[in-house]
Amino acid sequence: MLPGLMLRTVLPSLIAALALAAPSAAGAQAPTSVPVQTVAVNGATLGYRVLNPDAKGRPLVLICGYGFTMSEWDPSFVERLAQGRTVVLFDNRGIGTSSGPVKGLTIQTMADDTAGLIRALKLGRPDVLGWSMGGYVAQELALDSPRLVRRLILASTDPGSPRAKEPSSNVVATLTNPDLTPSDLLPVLFPSDQQAAGQAWLAAVGAQPNLTAADFNTPGDTMNEQELANAQRWYGRGQGTYARLPKLRARTLIGYGTQDVIVPPGNAKLLARRIPHRTLMRVPDAGHAFLFQQPAAKAAAFDRFLDRR
Numbered sequence: 001m002l003p004g005l006m007l008r009t010v011l012p013s014l015i016a017a018l019a020l021a022a023p024s025a026a027g028a029q030a031p032t033s034v035p036v037q038t039v040a041v042n043g044a045t046l047g048y049r050v051l052n053p054d055a056k057g058r059p060l061v062l063i064c065g066y067g068f069t070m071s072e073w074d075p076s077f078v079e080r081l082a083q084g085r086t087v088v089l090f091d092n093r094g095i096g097t098s099s100g101p102v103k104g105l106t107i108q109t110m111a112d113d114t115a116g117l118i119r120a121l122k123l124g125r126p127d128v129l130g131w132s133m134g135g136y137v138a139q140e141l142a143l144d145s146p147r148l149v150r151r152l153i154l155a156s157t158d159p160g161s162p163r164a165k166e167p168s169s170n171v172v173a174t175l176t177n178p179d180l181t182p183s184d185l186l187p188v189l190f191p192s193d194q195q196a197a198g199q200a201w202l203a204a205v206g207a208q209p210n211l212t213a214a215d216f217n218t219p220g221d222t223m224n225e226q227e228l229a230n231a232q233r234w235y236g237r238g239q240g241t242y243a244r245l246p247k248l249r250a251r252t253l254i255g256y257g258t259q260d261v262i263v264p265p266g267n268a269k270l271l272a273r274r275i276p277h278r279t280l281m282r283v284p285d286a287g288h289a290f291l292f293q294q295p296a297a298k299a300a301a302f303d304r305f306l307d308r309r
Contacts, residue, residue, distance in 0.1 A: 030075045031089060032208040032215065036097050041116035042109075044100025048090035048117065051078065057085030058150060059123045060306065063114060065132030066226055069096030071215035074201050074292045075208055080299035085306075088126070090117060092137075094222035097214060105225035106233050107133075111140035118148050127306050129153040131291060132263065133230055136160060139241040142250045152252040153302055156260055156288045158267035159274060160240015165266040189289040191259040201292040245274035252278045253305045257286030279305060
């Protein structure tokens, strides 16, 4: 089990409270300015947004982390990625604007949903970015459906199995504290000297237009099933992707923050040893949410990888 990811049992309500109380001031290109559409996939109905749909560049699909919804990506991060390509955001089944049965949910189920979304939207062979749990989903997708993934970005993630490195007991104690507050949480997502970045991320999410409570919908049964999917269904013996990673064909960027206390940095090195065609992106003085420390710059770095010949 990766107990650190249990932070999302409390984070949805914290972000929702902050976001819905913030003034709406984002520009017209903010992700939430794009209407939510839905598509039926594998017995679920997935809510999604398509930014810059007329772009000629290869599409990029973003896969959310544990308990996150598509409205919680930093808007400047998404906007920068969408400057020269179509970007597809979506909610995993049973969360945010998506619905569907979640009993017995696994990472494989979410990978199958993502494959169904790519096919239904006729995206061809897009690039895929997965953050945290989204990285687990992205690995399964790329291994099971290699014709649906051109390039892969794995951010703050691990290969599962008993080989994966878990957070310290102190981090687990913080994240499982029922009285957790935003001031307790941000130091777990961001290093101590990067708290301004954490506050900026929350403010940016909250400043998006058209936000409603549905954008942050995190039903208890979905959270419980996602937690199980992230625990014994990913870290048990014979689980995860560790044993299969040498078969991964997609060129892969592995990004990690050197101060990540939720998915310790050793996991990135573990991935790098197993994935054949990989580039390692080490971000100093950064934590689990390194994507949202100077988010436009991180998106530009990902752009360079995706555009490389």
